Amino acid sequence: MTYNFSSGPAMMPIEVMQGAHREFLDYAGSGMSVMELNHRSVLFNEIVEEAKTDLKDLLKIPDNYRILFLQGGASLQFAAVPMNLMRHRKAGFIMTGHWTKRAFEEAQMYGEAVKLASSEDRNYTYIPDCNNLSITDDLDYVHICENNTIYGTRFIELPDTMGKDVVSDMSSCILSEPIDVSKYGLIFAGAQKNMGPAGATIVIVREDLVRDDVMPGTPSVMKYKNQLESNSRFNTPPCYSIYMCGKVFKWIKKIGGLSAMKELNQKKAKMIYEYLDESRMFHGTVDREFRSMANATFTTGNINSDMEFVEESKKAGFVGLKGHRFVGGLRASLYNAIPVEHVEALVKYMKEYESVRMRGAI
Numbered sequence: 001m002t003y004n005f006s007s008g009p010a011m012m013p014i015e016v017m018q019g020a021h022r023e024f025l026d027y028a029g030s031g032m033s034v035m036e037l038n039h040r041s042v043l044f045n046e047i048v049e050e051a052k053t054d055l056k057d058l059l060k061i062p063d064n065y066r067i068l069f070l071q072g073g074a075s076l077q078f079a080a081v082p083m084n085l086m087r088h089r090k091a092g093f094i095m096t097g098h099w100t101k102r103a104f105e106e107a108q109m110y111g112e113a114v115k116l117a118s119s120e121d122r123n124y125t126y127i128p129d130c131n132n133l134s135i136t137d138d139l140d141y142v143h144i145c146e147n148n149t150i151y152g153t154r155f156i157e158l159p160d161t162m163g164k165d166v167v168s169d170m171s172s173c174i175l176s177e178p179i180d181v182s183k184y185g186l187i188f189a190g191a192q193k194n195m196g197p198a199g200a201t202i203v204i205v206r207e208d209l210v211r212d213d214v215m216p217g218t219p220s221v222m223k224y225k226n227q228l229e230s231n232s233r234f235n236t237p238p239c240y241s242i243y244m245c246g247k248v249f250k251w252i253k254k255i256g257g258l259s260a261m262k263e264l265n266q267k268k269a270k271m272i273y274e275y276l277d278e279s280r281m282f283h284g285t286v287d288r289e290f291r292s293m294a295n296a297t298f299t300t301g302n303i304n305s306d307m308e309f310v311e312e313s314k315k316a317g318f319v320g321l322k323g324h325r326f327v328g329g330l331r332a333s334l335y336n337a338i339p340v341e342h343v344e345a346l347v348k349y350m351k352e353y354e355s356v357r358m359r360g361a362i
């Protein structure tokens with residue numbers, strides 16, 4: 001038995017994998033795999049349309065928003081967003097970790113990137129106060145990373161951007177709970193954490209932000225307007241990843257949608273954090289109120305003991321528990337596809353591990 005707690009690419013729902021397995025060689029009686037379908041065929045078009053409809057249902061996306069399935073990962077959006085949206089060449093950033101730093105640095109290539117708040121002073125272990133940001137009139141948007149995959153923090157409310165559009169990197173939290181899409185100008189997320197296999201990147205954007213007057217030099221494939229007009233097929237899209245995302249959307253709907261998903265995710269997070277709070281061996285690494293529901297970061301406080309735990313737990317079937325190389329320590333990613341029972345098994349294993357080691361220490 002393998003318990004996969006990897007931060008991404010991550011575990012996929014078993015039912016989705018079984019469904020894809022059944023259809024692998026013959027999709028819908030076509031005698032072809034989805035991998036072999038032309039991206040402009042009727043069958044593939046249906047896959048895209050259904051995925052869009054299901055995503056729209058799940059997130060209750062208002063009619064004035066558009067869904068794009070793109071390539072290049074969240075990282076390409078760090079460039080695409082400024083190219084399409086930075087009309088005054090100025091955007092604000094809330095610095096909450098590695099991914100906002102990357103987005104900030106990328107945006108600097110295209111215009112002025114302004115740091116509005118930061119939690120760098122305490123190594124990104126909290127979300128900075130975003131109530132009195134110095135928002136100037138000429139800001140085109142404010143960029144946030146809603147769930148910080150590496151550090152294990154998350155925004156518990158959106159920053160007050162004084163009317164400026166919020167651009168949110170939701171790569172590791174999209175579809176983990178209901179959100180109010182109308183509060184955002186643009187949402188983007190790579191598929192490989194909570195939606196499907198790596199390849200597709202989803203952009204949900206308010207229609208008035210999809211414009212013709214993008215920054216000169218914007219590659220045609222990166223211009224949202226081109227992708228919108230061609231229904232995400234300006235060029236060949238990541239077909240198989242989109243197909244798998246579509247299956248995941250249906251799986252979430254079957255479970256009961258995003259409220260049901262949230263309940264399960266809260267349950268998993270509670271299990272691990274409750275244990276971390278009572279443990280004498282492991283402790284959480286970020287401020288409690290900002291703890292991520294998706295990525296629980298923790299440590300024994302000692303690099304060697306952390307590494308030992310990674311090695312030992314691997315023998316018992318637990319993989320992906322090593323923290324990101326930038327922060328060290330340990331991390332369990334609890335994305336939608338991770339069953340409650342897997343988290344139960346992890347906590348049980350950690351308890352036993354602790355009890356054996358602590359006895360040894362006395």
Ligand SMILES: *Cc1c(COP(=O)(O)O)cnc(C)c1O
Nearest residue numbers: 073074075099149169171172190
């Ligand atoms: C994983 C991740 C990224 C990077 O995604 P790529 O698809 O590898 O570009 C960016 N932001 C967040 C929040 C992530 O979790």
